[in-house]
Amino acid sequence: MKRTYCVEKTDLELVKDYQKGEIEALNILIQRHKKRVFTSIVILVKDKYLAEDIFQETFVKVIDSLKSRAYKEEGKFLPWVMRISHNLCIDYFRKVKRKPIIVDSEGNDILEGIGFLDNNVEDVWIKEQNAMTLKQLIKILPDEQREVLVLRLYAELSFKEIADMTDVSINTALGRMRYALINLRKMIEEQKLQLY
Numbered sequence: 001m002k003r004t005y006c007v008e009k010t011d012l013e014l015v016k017d018y019q020k021g022e023i024e025a026l027n028i029l030i031q032r033h034k035k036r037v038f039t040s041i042v043i044l045v046k047d048k049y050l051a052e053d054i055f056q057e058t059f060v061k062v063i064d065s066l067k068s069r070a071y072k073e074e075g076k077f078l079p080w081v082m083r084i085s086h087n088l089c090i091d092y093f094r095k096v097k098r099k100p101i102i103v104d105s106e107g108n109d110i111l112e113g114i115g116f117l118d119n120n121v122e123d124v125w126i127k128e129q130n131a132m133t134l135k136q137l138i139k140i141l142p143d144e145q146r147e148v149l150v151l152r153l154y155a156e157l158s159f160k161e162i163a164d165m166t167d168v169s170i171n172t173a174l175g176r177m178r179y180a181l182i183n184l185r186k187m188i189e190e191q192k193l194q195l196y
Contacts, residue, residue: 009025009028011029011032011077011078012077014026014028014029015029015066015071015077018066019066019067019069026063026066029077030059033077033078033081034055036078036082037055037058037078037081037082037085038051038052038055040082040085040086040165041054041055041058041085041089043157043161043164043165044086044089044151044157044165045089045092050092054085054088054089054092055085057088058081058084058085058088059081061084061088062081062084086147086151086165090150090151090154093154094154134184137184137187137188138150138184140187141180141183141184142183144166144176145176145177145179145180145183146180147166147176148162148166148173148176148177148180149176149177149180149181149184151165151166152177159173159174159177
């Protein structure tokens with residue numbers, strides 16, 4: 001009977017119950033939002049097994065935040081969890097350096113073998129500096145613009161996928177990307193940066 005009562009509670013009530021020690025409240029929250037959170041992760045990473053890992057990591061962070069009482073967004077539990085999962089996906093794409101790979105019959109990277117991917121120290125340093133500068137500029141962008149830009153560049157999502165994930169129209173997603181690029185150009189010009 002208690003379980004049925006909990007199921008009818010709002011997310012906020014379940015969060016408070018969990019913080020008081022009712023473990024079942026957390027189970028209900030996870031079951032309530034599992035499909036939507038997991039689906040959004042799968043859409044981003046396009047790998048079911050990786051999505052399962054990120055889903056688990058998401059709820060580990062959720063549990064840690066709830067236990068430490070760091071959760072303050074009353075009434076916005078699902079968007080908060082979705083933001084955590086999106087950030088973990090973005091972190092994953094930042095860690096994975098994407099480069100073109102063309103393998104031969106033995107599984108060796110052909111481009112690496114013939115030296116196309118070799119860079120001298122100066123080129124590597126310039127690329128790293130440019131990447132760090134660009135990352136700092138992206139952090140300054142408004143949240144909506146930064147989210148679309150990162151999902152497009154790091155996660156390589158289509159604008160339709162971005163629109164679905166962020167609950168906006170495709171035109172809104174395109175507009176946010178456009179403004180993000182305009183703002184980046186403006187910051188680069190204002191700071192007289194030379195990106196090579």
